[in-house]
Amino acid sequence: MNTTSAQAIVAATARREVAATPTTAATVPVTRADFDTLMVQCYAPASFVPVRGEGSRVWDQSGRMYIDFASGVAVTALGHCHPALIRAITDQACTLWHVSNWFTNEPALRLAKRLIEHTFAERVFFCNSGAEANEAALKLARRHAHDKYGEKKYRVISTLNSFHGRTLFTVTAGGQAKYASGFGPNPAGITHIPYNDVAALEQVFAESGAEICAVLLEPLQGEGGMTPATPEFLDAARRLTKAHDALLILDEVQSGMGRTGRLFAHEWAGITPDVMATAKGLGGGFPVGAVLATEEIGSAMTPGSHGSTFGGNPLATAVGNAVLDVVLAPGFLDHVAAMGLRLKQRLAGLKDEHGGIIEEIRGQGLMLGLKCKVPNQALLQSLAAERMLTVQAGDNVVRLLPPLIVGEAEIDEACAKIEAACVALETQARVEA
Ligand code: PLP
DSSP, X not given: OOHHHHHHHHHHHHHHHHHHSOOOGGGSOOOHXXXXXXXXXXXXXXXXXXXXXXXXXXXXXTOOEEEESSHHHHTOTTOBTOHHHHHHHHHHHTTOOOOOTTSOOHHHHHHHHHHHHTSSOSEEEEESSHHHHHHHHHHHXXXXXHHHHOTTOOEEEEETTOOOOSSHHHHHHSSOHHHHTTSOSOOSOEEEEOTTOHHHHHHHHHHHGGGEEEXXXXXXXXXXXXXXXXXXXXXXHHHHHHHTTOXXXXXXXXXXXXXXXXXXXXXXXXXXXXXXXXXGGGGBTBOOEEEEEOHHHHTTOOTTSSOOSSTTOHHHHHHHHHHHHHHTSTTHHHHHHHHHHHHHHHHHHHHHHTTTTEEEEEEETTEEEEEESSOHHHHHHHHHHTTEEOEEETTTEEXXXXXXXXXXXXXXXHHHHHHHHHHHHHHHHHHHO
């Protein structure tokens, strides 16, 4: 054997030994830089990696602590590692994880019963995300109209700046071309009108009411810029859909599960939808979504017409039940409303003092937005430097979505950080001037 082949054998053996060394997830070191080489680059995450959370706080790999006013974009509604959720998922993990929809399961039936008890709904369909919930809601509306009125009643009216998810149907229904372009051909039959424009809604119904199967709306636009629907717009949507045998679908994926101080945001307006999508806070961090509908509309779906392998999974719905236990406990929604008011009042004061940074305070309850005068990314980064997590939104807005369990002291602490972030930006501007 020559030297070269002997060396090759030694190298190959060494490689096999390395490969045979057992690795577990815990022994694989990872850093933020790995994201850029390993992951599909459809996100641009922050420069640090959160590793642990508790209540309104998270810690990164370097042990730095942040106050979390992002809540995973309104998902960790009860904060991180809430004891009731830990109990629920641990108990369920020791009992039954998954059975598929060829069998039903107790946690899913319990969650459906309770969602029905506390809303307009009479039927529930479970899925795993907000996009899936809206996708199912739109398919339900199309199928209902198709079966009852014929195939020409298929048009969906949606609003500009809305966000409904990333499936091809929901991204097309969403009112932001930047998310929907480049994936075509997109589903047809969707018309966008300006949000809160009653005249535009009346006009589209006057022109093609017989063809419209549904109006899809967020009662408070989140991703688009934290803009609440006016009561007049919601009233008009309810009135016109009813008059034209169309459905009102409300997307409460972000605004629901107590975020505005009512279980669902539309309750403030005194209207009820025919169909509603919810997700995010419903699982408190465990993926779950739901479509809620009246009995008549729900009956449009029959066995085989729609489905989802994981939808209504016992683990997800057990956690959903635990979230509901907390959110429906006496006084909890009042707490959300009170904390929302406190935060909004403090923010109004900050806007008055730092009008060069903050232009307007938007939103309701603990779903608030700072419309910025400077680029929202600048404020977002200045807040991160103060160790405060927030999220951006469209229309140059920074979203504040603290966990619903947030307390007065944490709100005051967060406002002090916002103040410091504004001062830092003002100082920087003076230095650069
Ligand atoms: N609808 C609304 C109002 C949302 O805010 C979102 C997500 O931000 C979605 C739908 C999509 O939800 P998911 O990302 O869980 O699919």
